[in-house]
Amino acid sequence: MSKYGYARCSSLSQSTDIQEAALKAAGCKVVRSEKKSGSTTEGRTELSNMIGFMREGDVLCVHKLDRLGRNTRDVLNLVHELDERGCSLQVLEPAIDTGGPMGKVMLTVLGMVSEMELGFIKERQRAGIEKAKAEGKYKGRPTSLDHDKIKAMSAEGMGATAIARELGCTRGAIYKVLKA
Template sequence: MSLTLSQLNQLIEYAREGYVLVVYKLDRLGRSTKRLIELSEELQGRGIELVSIRDSIDTTTAVGKAMFKMLAVLAEMERDLISERTKAGLESARARGRVGGRPKKDNKQVEKALKLYDTEQYTVKEIEETTSVSKATLYRELKKRKSNIEMN
């Protein structure tokens, strides 16, 4: 039987100290290793054991607890390594003059879009098609302009 996320949450909420939560495979409990670790810590804190049939992990035994903790340590190390590599890559890119993020919209096009909007002769859709400025960008700029007027 496969549980939905809300059913799984209800099951975990219902479980009491001394219960054993049996799953076919650990990935049924969470999509990420981080979520699995958080969940296992929550269960452990509440005195609820965890058994995974397919992964041969049984936290009711000393070996099972040790195995699960070792997996948690490896997962944490993996997350840290990914984070370090990402930071190093970003620093390297910055050193080469690269800047991350989305490219800025051409200011001339944004100004043109604002002028067309002010004429009240065009729909936002028409302004988007004419200037290639998205609706979100147009409204963001209008909001900035409004807050600048209110500040003065």
Template sequence: MLYGYARCSSADQSLDIQIDALKAAGCQIIRSEKISGTSRDGRRELETLLEFLRTDDVLVVTRIDRLARSISDLQDIIKVLKERGASLKATEQPFDTGDIYGSLTINLLGVFAEFETQLRRERQIEGIQRAKTDHPERYRGRPPKIDVAEVRRLKGQGFSVAAISKQLGIARTSVYRSLDMIR
């Protein structure tokens, strides 16, 4: 039996192209989700498929990076597939997980997926740093949630730390910090 898995990283992306390709490949059941592929954490649809697969079943994806964005996750998934007697197929990347060359190919594809993720992360950090330099007025951090003047005013009126905390809906440690009683 062929089981399809489609994934994209964000809610505004479409899974339609992947799902169409998986249907064309003959997948009877297709599970999909919109979640980051950098980790297996929280990927319920993938976990459901991995638990369900049996001997001679095939997990089909369009590309390896739809399955995993880190080589360790990819290797863990392949290990689970082998333990269950199932195999892996990608519609856009020909390989056979049953031989040594297929293992080499899939590992190389996994390394490239992980490398691409790291490159994207580096470019994002560089872009944020550049934006902070070019537009410092836009990147001042989150505005403070605690009105220090109000905390001090209430303390001056004789309110206890617990009462201030309750009235303003903040933690007592935040009250102490606002009153410079702790650092």
């Protein structure tokens, strides 16, 4: 039986150091981490590779349940996949182990709470943006491209591909500026 640790944070500016230290202290010999959103398991290659590597009797260990995912269905699907492989999930905080029936019940309840929390976060964010827009404080994301320069380059006869190459952006971004 081997214990594998999985650490995840959502953005590049965040760190998985605390999670990794807790996982190693819990006895994980191998700890994999990635910086991806927890709203879905799509694109989380470290997690899928680790699960694919696990064998019967192995344990996947995470620091907190929301590091595994914020979508109840995804979390339960991962637990089901582990269970089919003869593996289990261990969550360090709060202590949950799917090796027994009580752990699976707790996991289901906490997964639903985690998904509900994500919904609340999105709701608060949307309300904050709407309030800022109403007060004239929200202007949206600042433009990263010089629109005047793009239009001038186009007027000189440069194509969208050449402009994009010179400015280091996508052709789609150039077309968007030219259509505006």
